[in-house]
Amino acid sequence: MFVIVEGVILYLSVVSNIEPSLVKYLICLVMSYFSNIVLVKIPLKYVGLRCLYIISVATFYLLVVLRSLDSFLILVKNTLVTFLLTRWMASKYMPFVNFFLIMGNLAIHNIYNYFYPPTMKFDTTAIHMILVIKLTSFGWSYFDGTSAKPESLSVYKRSKAVKKHPSLLQFMAYTFFYPTLLTGPSIDYIEFDDWLTGNIFKDYPTSNLAYVPHNWKLSLKKLIKGLVFLLLAGISKTVISEDKLNSKKAFLDRSFIYKIHYLYLLGFAFRLKYYSAWTTAEGACISSGIAYNYYDKDSHSIVWDRMSNIDIWTFEAAQSSYVSIKSWNIKTNNWLKNYVYLRLCNDNEKPTFTATLITFAVSAFWHGINPCYYLTFLTGALYQNCGQYYRKYTRPVFLLGDRVTPSKYKWIYDFIGFYMVKLLFGYLMQPFILLDFSKALEVWSKVGYFGHICVVITYLLFKGPLSTSFKHKCLDHHPVAVSNRKQLNSDSHKLKTLPKIQIELGMKLGSQSQIYFGIPQKYIYEWTEILDEWDIFVNDYSEWKFQNGLELEEDNLVAAFFTFIEQFAESTSPIDPEFINRKKISFNVYSPSSSQNIIDLGID
Template sequence: MFLDPYFDQAGKVMEMPPDHLKIVFSIFMTYPYAYLYNRLPNNPNIKHLYSIVLTCVTMLWFHRIYEGFAHIIISSIITLVVTKYYKDKRMPWVNFVLLMIHMSISHIQRQRQGHLGDDQFDHTGPQMVLVIKLTSFAFNVFDATQPSEKLTDYNKTMMVREFPSLIEYYGWVLFFGGFIAGPANEYMDYKRFVTMEVFRDANGKIVRPSATKATLKLFAQGLFFILILATVAPHFSYFECLKPWYLEMPFWKRFLFIQAAGFSSRVKYYAVWLLAEGACVLCGLGFNGYDKDGKARWNRVSNIRPFTYETGESIKVLLESWNMRTNVWLKNYVYLRVSKGKPGFGATVATFATSALWHGFHPGYYLTFVSGSLVQNVAKKLRRLVRPFFFTPDLKHPLPTKRIYDLYGYIASQSSINMIAGPFLVLELNGSLRVWKSVYFYVHVAVFVIEGLFAAGLGKKLKEVQKTRAEKAGVQLQEIKPRDDKVIVSEVGVEFADEGGVRVGKKKLQ
């Protein structure tokens, strides 16, 4: 391709792989694509065809990913055939398994070629996004055949009552907004957007609010993180932790370096996800109704909240703010489908396994996910058993000491995630363990000590103290049972929002 020499030269100057520059360029190009998209005739078929042509040109001509693009088409054909012709209650699960196997083959092929992480762009990234879309679609088609009482409100909103035409189906599959790196979008969201139904007001008129401000905000944030990615991030990498100069530093400097490496590793995700979301918003796909003040909301396909993440004071907040569209998928199409209204260990394991397999087979992924689930479990216990002591006995008002708890929560949560995320980037087993060893496995040691204290009776003692404290204040504490409608699903585990409040204070009956 005639542009390749320019990307090669720019890569040398900026010390970045040309592939990475081409990905950024492709995402930037979705903005003029979106601008033109908004000026197409209000004909869904023209819009479908526009996306199909753009994505084909991008993958086949610009990136020259021929075999990989064939894999993407094969995945889409699998779902098309299974959902249209296999009329059985097992249909969505058959589709799910076939797609996961196909994607696993792609992951294994990439791994056997010696690629680590995103060192070279290929079809596996878009295929991962597509798996989210296609597995969701199969369940949506199946839901249209089920009694309403069996479905959640979310299921009812996304069910597919009318099977799409071929051009409509591939217009959605190959929609240029978010195709390369996400965000994934549901078929019914796409259909309502492309037909303009999402903008229909209470009077039946189609009124599309301006997306300019929301788009510029996302675009500016994306540029900000690209600037950091190009200037600061290269100096703080987990791979630097494998070099002799790093190991020669005192522990406190290594600890601080790990924190900087964690932030630097997130920057590329911030940049790509925010820019991709901005293009979707510019098209109109991000519209999510109006808030109580009548202002348009553009967060329907939000995938990341950088500020919330970087200021998060608990593991729960961090996980809720990261890769949000994947979390929506894991919740609605894995956990809730397996649990069937009965929260349990089996559904949690199935969710965790799906997330791990979806990412691939590098040992680093599993080191990060397993460690993340252990940290999440400990954080959940601490929040349930320690946090109430920083509130009034009725749990309604925070005490002045709550600020100390929040500060501790911020430091503990951020430093835990920054350490356990190392293998997610390094991927190779020995290198991952060396990164952790360089800081003495401080997260795992903390988890072991805290779990040991709970096993020795600390948890029981804290519950007794809580109860005594409440009784002295004339308050009765009630345990809240987990509820599926309050489930919080992330890439490393499952927990319930109910446990955030732990218990509810109620006045004793006189």
Template sequence: MDQILDIIGLFPVDQIKTLACLLTSYPFALIVKRLPSANAKHILNIILGVAYCSFCLGQWSWIHSFASSLVVYGLLMVLPKRFAHLVVFGFCMLYLSISHIYRMMNDYMGWTLDYTGPQMILTLKLTSFAWNLYDGSRPQDQLSGDQKKRSIKKLPSLLEYFGFVYFFPTFLAGPTIEITDYLNFTSGAMFNDERLKGKAPASGFPAFKTFIRAIICFVFVFISGDYAPYYLATDAFRSYTGIFEKIVRVHIHVALSRFKYYFGWYMGEGSAILSGIGFNGFDDKGDAKWDRITNVYPLRVEFASNIREVSTYWNIGTSDWLKRYIYLRLTPPGAKPTFFATFAVYSTSAIWHGFYPGYYVFFIMSTFLTEVAKDMRRKLRPYFVKTIETPTGPQEKGTVLKPLYDIVGLMCTEWFLSFFGTSFLLLSIESTLQIWETFYYLPPIILLLSFFILRYIVPTPRSGSKSKSQ
């Protein structure tokens, strides 16, 4: 018993409460899956979402999610559809921004859990909902296939809407869900397949596998306690004489810090799968897929060979939101992606996270890292991958040096992200500059020089030697 109490004592009370809610979501997920009507599911979601919020974050913390959601619903009722989604986007970001500022004023540099966490997830849900309603009012020939699939023609009822807002498996820690997925799940339309006959497929085993992944990640959460990121800004770290040891330590500290996110997302995803909403059709073998709301692929993140892969497999729900409702809305169909669109994505992401200076350092440097990766793919990769014409069409074939290109890309991507990730974790400019000074400011200098050289000096290979984009 003493050992159990010692383990519990490693975590703050608010985190223990959140863990308890994440665990109890599993039996409740079984219940919501078996409820006979959509309205019963909405009611249970609302009750549990409010209860979780009150238990974990404070008795009246749910007022924020309720009030902001009600204002959004009212705006969409009374404003013209041609610009209501923009007003909603502005309101949600403003509400979240004020919440972040209030938190900074009352708990500066603190890590206490409060309502801003669920509010961040809710901001994604409410803004995507407004965009989906806007797309539903547009001519079909102006929509992409993805926009058609996610668009809705009319406002749902308040019961449906708040069931979506408080969907309990993902309310506290995410991942985010879209209104169309939620309504198709609660109505049973998601399971309108002759192989299912209107019933959700068995979800126990896939939910169990996801839960086991969460437990594995939890082991690394324990280990991360001995590798706190703040250590990187101390004199003890600066005293290391070997540059290689410093490089390795930076990566270890930052990489281990990601496992608390892996754990939380897997816990939410597991209970969502158990409820049935994670169902995503069938694969080529006829087996059910359960990746509808998968939010991360840890191994692909940890061994990504470029930042595009990191963005693709890390915090997928937020990345998809940034892509669908920021990046693609600023990039007309057929047009080339611009630096401004990339910068807008990272700026929005920074504001969504809050106003600590470290966030902005990280996302500004990530913008340049993304642009360098694009230029490397466009200007250097063709020398390592050739396009060969075959009877079935052009195919890519790597040269003997392609593995070297991939290894260098992996090492550079992972370490530069870890290095700049320290500012994201430590939050302050002072700590960031301390770490940069430890490395003589070489990483940001190398990154900015690479951007300039690749963008303005290195020529683009002739089209005949370019590799086909993936």
């Protein structure tokens, strides 16, 4: 039987031009569709039977199809470690200990594979990586669920908290869940448990749900799409591949423009196999029912996107590095965000750039110890940080005053962002594709380290010696700043007319009012200079209030100030004793006469 399975795998590998390990993964994913036919027919009330079935199918994949006893032992060993640790270690350090134990085990595995690469033996790294996500997230979720102060937890932590420790059978079914065993996507334990017990379907419009809802039509569409991506991945290798990076005709003797576009196409061809694996796995999750998200009462249909791990269109059409990273390997990004990035600080604290660097380093370490991973992911951290500067300072220039509605020139920003992200990510992915440090640096050198040059230029613009001037120029062109300047220009006329109003008031009040608003008269005639200084202040204040989110408060203050001025101007004519004696706010009026008087101007 083993010989027959191996023969089929080798034949499919030769025909499809895809490496044997990927063919093995695909066979298991396709088999998951057939396995789910039985799974969804097991009634929801038989929880233990469903768990045993899941573990049995996964064991068949590992020992018969993949012929990998190592994978099976890794699953059993790590599952028991986390199960026992979370069950018996009642300490605030438990999730940290669990994290380092599981990641440490993966590190040992990666170090061994780096120095002794697997040849004919099946590489268990991907299975180990998915398991790390499941077990480390469970450690944090169980810690949150047993927290003495659940009200102090964030909304996300409360939604994923595990309040009751599962049985060993249910926990093993979680780690052995076969549709996500090999390629992911990972899922939090609370979601798996809700699916296992049927609680996830509580909004489904039926009073007696006996079996798991599923959607064969949609899952088969995902399967077909996954096979198409796999076919395109095989075809693309005959047209564009990393092997041609050493060819003078195909790459080395070409122009700079050609090379950076070639790297983008190479990255796209490389991503196709990931699209295939994740799309096929999502279809398997849909046919098992675990992809159920909620029932849409308006359309009377189920939304099946709980297990979506890639938004292909959003990634390929992204106009920023942030959107690209967010739409790629979504479940892994959620793990990095919620169980690494946000765990580096308290809930009420804002994570720092250091947290970003650590998170990208963990992501690289999770993939392995090959230095190429660190080249890619740490450069990716720089990309994301640079993108924040452009989004903060340049993007608002192309928006209207509400900071949402695009201006007529927004397409220019979008096009430049789209085009640069494609080229920069093509450059970024080369170490990840080649997995050879010297070759990766050589390829980067052939394009003049253009991605890192862009990073350096960005930091010089926004953090360099002239950064303050450059950021001020960007802020000056923000729609809010432009609108404020127009408002100030129109209202400055009102301010400049104040001395005239005061002079008329002084003529009627006599020699007493040769002082205005408590300011000696000689300073009143310097009002124009004050307005010039005011314009400079407004520009600086615009930057400060933009950074601190005070746009609304500032607008309200300006409106209130000029409303006050208008009301005062109206109240100064005509002058009568009642107006003079009105007691609201008093201002000192200095008079050159022998006796200085204090006049109540009746101003609110």
